[in-house]
Each structure stands twice: as C-alpha cells, then as structure tokens.
Amino acid sequence: MRDPSPWCPRFAEGPGTLADRLARAIAEDIGQGLLPRGTRLPAHRSLAADLSTSVVTVGRAYTLLEQRGLARGEHGRGTFVMGPGPGGGGGPWATPDTDSGTMANGLADLSLNLPPVLLNRQDFARAVATLAETDALPDPASYPPCAGSTELRRSASLWLTQQRPTAPADGLLITNGALQAVAIAFTLAAEPGRPVVTEAVTFPGAIVAAGNLGRPLLGATMDEEGMVPDSLDAILTRHPGALVYVTPVLHNPTGATMSEARRLAILAVARKHQAQVVEDDAYAILRGDRTPTLYHLDPDRVWYVNSFSKPLSALLRLGVLVAPRGREAEATRGIQGSTWTAAPLPSAILNLWLNDGTADRTAIAMRADATARMDLIRSTFPGLVSPEYRAFHVWLPLPEPRAERICRWALAEGISLTPPLAPVVDANLAMGLRLCLGAPSRPALARALATLKGLLDREEHAAAAIL
Structure with a gap:
C-alpha cells in the first residue's frame, strides 16, 4: 500500500482555470519547501475527491507541473516532485502566454522546437x-x-x-x-x-x-x-x-x-x-x-x-x-x-x-529574438555555432552514452531535453543532444544553459578521472 501524500490540498487564489490554480498551489508549496524533491503527490482520484473537483482537472494540473519540470509521473507509482532546482525557491509560476517553456523553478523545457510566444x-x-x-x-x-x-x-x-x-x-x-x-x-x-x-x-x-x-x-x-x-x-x-x-x-x-x-x-x-x-x-x-x-x-x-x-x-x-x-x-x-x-x-x-x-512584424521580431538567443549560446558555449547562425535549435555532438547521461542529469535538475535517440536515423554516423531554445524566456534560457554547461563540465571531469 502506498504511503499517503503529506500535501494539504488547496487551490491557489487568483485567476485561471481550476487546473491552473491547483498547479499554481502545488508550485507555490514546492517553492516554499513544503514539498521537497521526491515527495509523492496525492493520487488523482483522492485529490479530486478532497477538492470536490474532477479527475480530469487534477490530471491537467499534474500535466502543467510536468511541463514545467516540477513533477514527474511514474507508471504504477504515482506523481513525484522534481523541483525546486539547485538554486532553491519556486520562482514565479509562468503562464503559457508569457513563458510557455519556463518552469516554476526558473529553468526551462528545451525538448520541443517551439518558437517564442510573440503572438499571445x-x-x-x-x-x-x-x-x-x-x-x-x-x-x-x-x-x-x-x-x-x-x-x-x-x-x-x-x-x-x-x-x-x-x-x-x-x-x-x-x-x-x-x-x-x-x-x-x-x-x-x-x-x-x-x-x-x-x-x-x-x-x-x-x-x-x-x-x-x-x-x-x-x-x-x-x-x-x-x-x-x-x-x-x-x-x-x-x-x-x-x-x-x-x-x-x-x-x-x-x-x-x-x-x-x-x-x-x-x-x-x-x-x-x-x-x-x-x-x-x-x-x-x-x-x-x-x-x-x-x-x-x-x-x-x-x-x-x-x-x-x-x-x-x-x-x-x-x-x-x-x-x-x-x-x-x-x-x-x-x-x-x-x-x-x-x-x-x-x-x-x-x-x-x-x-x-x-505576419511581417512577427517574422522580423522572430529573427531578432533568435539572434538574441544565439548570443546566449555563444556566451555559454563559445565556438558551438558560427557567427551568422540564427535559429531556435542547436546541436551538441556527443556520443550516445554521454548524451543519455547528460539528458538524465538535466532532468534531475529540472531541465527537459529532447531524448537523444529521438532524431537519430543512424547512430553510427551522428549522435548528440538537440537544445530547443524558443519556448523559455531569455533569462530562464540563460540559467538553463549555464546549468547544462556545468553538467557537461562535470561529466567531462568525471570521464577524465576514470581514464
């Protein structure tokens, strides 16, 4: 029998659907340290009953938390808290209109190749x-x-x-x-x-x-x-x-x-x-x-x-x-x-x-935004892309074991990356990690890239020590 969840169910105050308010309440309590990393959240049905709402609402709230890297569902076990990140603090709960790829812990979802939200x-x-x-x-x-x-x-x-x-x-x-x-x-x-x-x-x-x-x-x-x-x-x-x-x-x-x-x-x-x-x-x-x-x-x-x-x-x-x-x-x-x-x-x-x-104005703004995000890439990963490169995705060439390891470590830090094998047709010819840069705010992206750089440096040092 599963241990009961320690969380006291509630909806956050303020605007939004019930799912938004439920997700925001959980995010707030994660940020305040009331729900430490690894805490199991209540089961869908029991939480729905406690709050007199539907299982669908609870499911949507948990999905929002997963999208922001604050929680992770494990089949047959439940949903568990993943945040806050290493910097501590829950940070603001970002709405999809303002920052669709930013997690409440200030890091980012870099797994989907989405453009920034310039048309809300x-x-x-x-x-x-x-x-x-x-x-x-x-x-x-x-x-x-x-x-x-x-x-x-x-x-x-x-x-x-x-x-x-x-x-x-x-x-x-x-x-x-x-x-x-x-x-x-x-x-x-x-x-x-x-x-x-x-x-x-x-x-x-x-x-x-x-x-x-x-x-x-x-x-x-x-x-x-x-x-x-x-x-x-x-x-x-x-x-x-x-x-x-x-x-x-x-x-x-x-x-x-x-x-x-x-x-x-x-x-x-x-x-x-x-x-x-x-x-x-x-x-x-x-x-x-x-x-x-x-x-x-x-x-x-x-x-x-x-x-x-x-x-x-x-x-x-x-x-x-x-x-x-x-x-x-x-x-x-x-x-x-x-x-x-x-x-x-x-x-x-x-x-x-x-x-x-x-459409004309938005396309111009998209190019300018892509240029600014490339500046973040060049400052964090010098030499990774050419001076004229402008896009919302970049490629980190890495052998499969390293790519899988970095992807796993990043998730533990609240950063979601494209699964390394997702774009691969022939792993004998090319392998690496795709970083999708468009969805988070630029400050959140900068923090996420710095965290990734730290993980890569740590992994390189560990590999060198083994050799």
Whole structure:
C-alpha cells in the first residue's frame, strides 16, 4: 500500500482555470519547501475527491507541473516532485502566454522546437473579434476547399515569396502544419514500402511519419553542409525507388545549411536515380535565406514543404505543400483523405495576419529574438555555432552514452531535453543532444544553459578521472 501524500490540498487564489490554480498551489508549496524533491503527490482520484473537483482537472494540473519540470509521473507509482532546482525557491509560476517553456523553478523545457510566444492569447482573441466585426469568420455550415480558400492561398503565396524569394509562387496548398505536408509527400513521392533516405539525424516528426507509413529510414552521412551527395548516391544505388527527405536550411537538429553547389549536387544524384525529393524549408524564413530552394532548381522532382508555425506561432499549426508540376491534384486528394481541409478558424486568422502586417512584424521580431538567443549560446558555449547562425535549435555532438547521461542529469535538475535517440536515423554516423531554445524566456534560457554547461563540465571531469 502506498504511503499517503503529506500535501494539504488547496487551490491557489487568483485567476485561471481550476487546473491552473491547483498547479499554481502545488508550485507555490514546492517553492516554499513544503514539498521537497521526491515527495509523492496525492493520487488523482483522492485529490479530486478532497477538492470536490474532477479527475480530469487534477490530471491537467499534474500535466502543467510536468511541463514545467516540477513533477514527474511514474507508471504504477504515482506523481513525484522534481523541483525546486539547485538554486532553491519556486520562482514565479509562468503562464503559457508569457513563458510557455519556463518552469516554476526558473529553468526551462528545451525538448520541443517551439518558437517564442510573440503572438499571445490576446492577439488571437483580437483576431477573432476583428473577423467577427468584418463578417470574415468562416461559415460554420461548410468547409473551405480541401486545398484552402483561394484568398488564403493567394495571400500565403505572396507572403512566402516576399520572405523567401525562390519559394514556389503557384500550386500552394494549405495543410495542418508542415508535418501533414511531409506525411502527404511521403505517401505520394514513392511506391508503398520504399525507403526514405534522409540525414543521419533528422526531424523526429519525419521519423514518426515514415514509420506510420511503413517506410524504412536510411541515414546518409553528413558534413557541415548537411547531406553528403556521395553517401546519398551509394544508398540510392543499393535501394532503387527510394525517396529523399532533406532540410537544406537550418537542418533540424544540426543546423547545417547547404550552399547552392551542394543543393545542385543533391539534385543531380536524385535525377540520376530518378528519385523524388521532399524539401523541408520550415526554418528558412528565420534565417532570411536567399539561396535557391530545391524546388526552384527542379520543380518537376521536388515536393516543397514550409510552415507558418515556426515564423509566426505554434498555435496556428498551418503549413504549405507544393507538389511537383502536374501532381497538385494528387496532393489535394492527400489532404482530403486525411483531414479534408486545414482548420478553418486558424486559416482565417492567418489570412488576416498575412494582410494586416502582423505576419511581417512577427517574422522580423522572430529573427531578432533568435539572434538574441544565439548570443546566449555563444556566451555559454563559445565556438558551438558560427557567427551568422540564427535559429531556435542547436546541436551538441556527443556520443550516445554521454548524451543519455547528460539528458538524465538535466532532468534531475529540472531541465527537459529532447531524448537523444529521438532524431537519430543512424547512430553510427551522428549522435548528440538537440537544445530547443524558443519556448523559455531569455533569462530562464540563460540559467538553463549555464546549468547544462556545468553538467557537461562535470561529466567531462568525471570521464577524465576514470581514464
């Protein structure tokens, strides 16, 4: 029988849902030392009964605590306190609008590649109010066209080509995030069961999408510009009919960016083997990249993917897909067969922001914010990234045992990192830790990076002592 939890249940005073107030009450007591690290929190049902609330409310509160690194659920055992961190004190309870990735102990969640919250709930509320006032809300009695409304497609195409001059101007389809566009391209770009050739480490979502479609993943060797053409050539020789998935700009997770010569070389290999190429261009707007897209260089072979989540807001969850010339109808059916259409209300909000200047201002602010976060990286990890590098993720090359060890130690300090194997296709070719920098406030990020640097230094000293 489990020992009872020592915590006296209560809701915190002030605004917020019951789940917010419950999570805030627990966070406050953790910060005051009333709930030390390792304390088991009450079981969901007993806490719900004590507070005359629902089990769902308790579950949501515990999830908020886990997201901020204050608690951790263990299957079959319960939920346990993880904070406060080594500096002591609970710190302020950050609301999602102000600091979605900051934990109450002042450290941060660096596990998800989210942009900073520059468009908050109030901005979304004002957008909906404007749509209502101008009679521009979507018709609740119908769906937009599967490819997105004509007006949104036109606005999105104009805005993308202003931000990314060689992005395709025609044939743009609206999807529910870039990942849906990737999944549709994976479905249509090669015969069922054929492999996907990608970088040795790649976007974890693409790994999941390929697995869901029953497509094996093959990792190509990488260098400072990303995928190496000779490695791709060797893999396609052994696996005819495979498709290629590549991120030429600010590769996720390594940040590599291809020169135009490298892009032409990759396309030449694909052309030699008659392979289709899926180009993930989701990070190019953050960098302000002017190098030609793969689609621009070979529109008959390349499936082009981009995102509005990265340069604007994760809440939009909208992306674009442009199929190779002549295959737009197939791609549209792919959207129809999965979600029928992109979500109507976010689509209407996006169309408003693309036309009223909000998207322009936000993209500029995103680039400035990314530059400031890179300054934190350079001051904490000198030499890790080049002076021109600007993104919300960086890569720490580490062998698997060290990466796993640092990830585990970081969690014990209240810092959540991407699991080391999540982006890995071939661990023999590349291994390390991805640090996602966008969600926490910059002060919280600075503290988290300093803590990570300390963990890495400690681990290096321990390894040297053993040797």
